[in-house]
Amino acid sequence: MLKPEILDPQGQAIAGALPRLGFPGVRSVRQGKRFEIELDGAPDGQTRARAEQLAETLLANPVIEDFTVHLRD
Amino acid sequence: MLKPEILDPQGQAIAGALPRLGFPGVRSVRQGKRFEIELDGAPDGQTRARAEQLAETLLANPVIEDFTVHLRD
Numbered sequence: 850m851l852k853p854e855i856l857d858p859q860g861q862a863i864a865g866a867l868p869r870l871g872f873p874g875v876r877s878v879r880q881g882k883r884f885e886i887e888l889d890g891a892p893d894g895q896t897r898a899r900a901e902q903l904a905e906t907l908l909a910n911p912v913i914e915d916f917t918v919h920l921r922d
Numbered sequence: 923m924l925k926p927e928i929l930d931p932q933g934q935a936i937a938g939a940l941p942r943l944g945f946p947g948v949r950s951v952r953q954g955k956r957f958e959i960e961l962d963g964a965p966d967g968q969t970r971a972r973a974e975q976l977a978e979t980l981l982a983n984p985v986i987e988d989f990t991v992h993l994r995d
Contacts, residue, residue, distance in 0.1 A: 850958060860957075863981075872976050876960035883956040884933075885923060887949035903945055908936075 850881035855913045884908055892920045923954035928986045957981055965993045 851857050857879045864878040886903070890896045900918045909916040924930050930952045937951040959976070963969045973991045982989040 850956065863957075867976070867980070870980060872972070872980070874962035874972070875976075876962065877958075878960075879958045881956045881958070883923065883954045884936075885950075885952045885954070887951075889947035889949065899945070899947075903940070903948075907940070907943060907945070 850879060850915055852913055852915050881914070882908075892922055896920065923952060923988055925986055925988050954987070955981075965995055969993065 860877070860879040863880065864875055867873075867875045867878070884904075886900065888896055888899060890899075897918060897920055900920070904916045904918060905911055933950070933952040936953065937948055940946075940948045940951070957977075959973065961969055961972060963972075970991060970993055973993070977989045977991060978984055
């Protein structure tokens, strides 16, 4: 997701359009990306470290984006 | 996220590039979207129903995409 202090024009456009489309009561919308990645290995600390390194160096832009890693079996 | 039976060329391109970029051991990558939405009202069943209707009718394309709704306080 874009960091909270970074403007998200796409999310703002969606938030602006929703009341016209019949969905009032929306305070804000922010849009981001989501990756589902299958890695070799057990869902342990080492795999989490690999996933975090992958997210930080290649999938996210840490200058403007935050990311979280969730491990699943 | 795209449904599992729908081809995801963007995810495949990432999965194909990762070994070259120093990340071996990646079996698959699928890319999707994520929305953080602030709605008026309490995080109860009614708000969940509104969020699900919003996702199904406007944010996702239910022909090719699955979605899940997570409520947070």
